[in-house]
Amino acid sequence: MKLDSRLMAIANLVRKDKSFADIGTDHAYLPVYLVERGIINRAIxxxxxxxxxxxxxxxVELYGYSDKIELRxxxxxxxxxxNEADEIxxxxxxxxxxxxxxxxxxWLKNPDIHLILQPMTHIEDVRKTLFDNGFIIDKEIVAKDGNKLYIVLSAYYYEDFTAYTQLDLIVGRLPQNEDEPSKEYLHKIYYKYYKKYCALKNSNKECDSLEKIVKELKKCLK
Ligand SMILES: C[S@@+](CC[C@H](N)C(=O)[O-])C[C@H]1O[C@@H](n2cnc3c(N)ncnc32)[C@H](O)[C@@H]1O
Known part of the structure; x- marks a missing residue:
């Protein structure tokens, strides 16, 4: 089984020998890959x-893993x-x-459970939901597939309030990353906010808070 770079970024985050669940699996490439590589032994x-x-x-049948991968x-x-899965x-x-x-x-509010999330849209909302529910994001990865950039979030419940700023919602952990896809993604985000700011400014609308965000975003660029 070969995975594209988006699914590979997710697979690389899965902890070894844990129980794994793939929600919205469609073709089940991810669980089959993980079982085939011996990273996990059982999956749903x-x-x-x-x-x-x-x-x-x-x-699953093609690869002969019907005994290890349950379909649900x-x-x-x-x-x-x-307790059915600790890697989700x-x-x-x-x-x-x-x-x-x-x-x-x-029940996801359990420090032993690891969430690996790859939202296609509304990434800021996912970060906010995680923080508001007491999760921390320990890692974020940008996977590049062709011209497309995908964000993968790794999160754990932290049993505590997670304080965050607007910048945390917009860029998450990405400024810590040194790889090219992360830098490219941050540039895209910066220009998105910069364009919004210019549009507001040119129409003489209040744009002080957006100006502040744009300045902070600029500092994240490498
Ligand atoms: C675009 S596919 C993604 C497949 C695979 N996870 C991947 O990333 O390549 C989205 C899948 O999510 C499933 N899905 C949509 N809403 C869902 C829900 N509420 N619960 C579980 N699966 C859902 C769809 O049926 C579809 O198979």
Missing amino acids: AADLRVGPLENAKAT LSDGLKNFNE AVAGMGGLLISQFINETK
């Missing part, structure tokens, strides 16, 4: 719909019990849906 590949779960079944219909984590990946979905899973699944 879950999806909301029968069609994607059929795709998952086909991949589940809306988010609703059909999961506490949610990838390729919108950030608002991912935030909803975090908000509604109280």
Whole structure:
């Protein structure tokens, strides 16, 4: 099994010998890769719909891992019990849906559980939801696939209030990274906010707080 760089970035974050769940698995590439490499021994590949779960079944059977990878219909984590998985990946979905899973699944508030999240949109909302629920983001990775950049967040429950600034929501841990995709992503974010700021300024609207953010973002560029 070969993974693209987006799924590979997620796979690289999975801790060895833990139980793994892939929420919204579709083709089940991630669990099959992890079992094949001996990173995990058992996994649950879950999806909301029968069609994607059929795709998952086909991949799992093709690779001969039906005894190690359970297929499960589940809306988010609703059909999961506490302690069924300690590595949980949610990838390729919108950030608002991912935030909803975090908000509604109280048992995720367990320091032993590792969340690996790859939102396609609303990344700032996912960071905010994590912080507001007492999680810390220990690592963020930017995966580049063709011209596209994807963010992968690694998070743990911290049993405490997580203080954050607006800049934390916008860039997260990325300023710590030295790799080219992270630098490219930060430039993109900077120009997005810079354009917003220029538009407000040119129409004589209040833009002091945005100006402050733009200045802070500029300091994050390398
Ligand atoms: C774009 S695919 C991503 C597949 C894979 N995780 C990846 O990153 O390549 C999104 C998958 O999420 C599933 N999905 C959407 N809403 C869901 C929900 N509420 N609970 C579980 N799975 C969901 C879809 O059925 C689809 O298979």
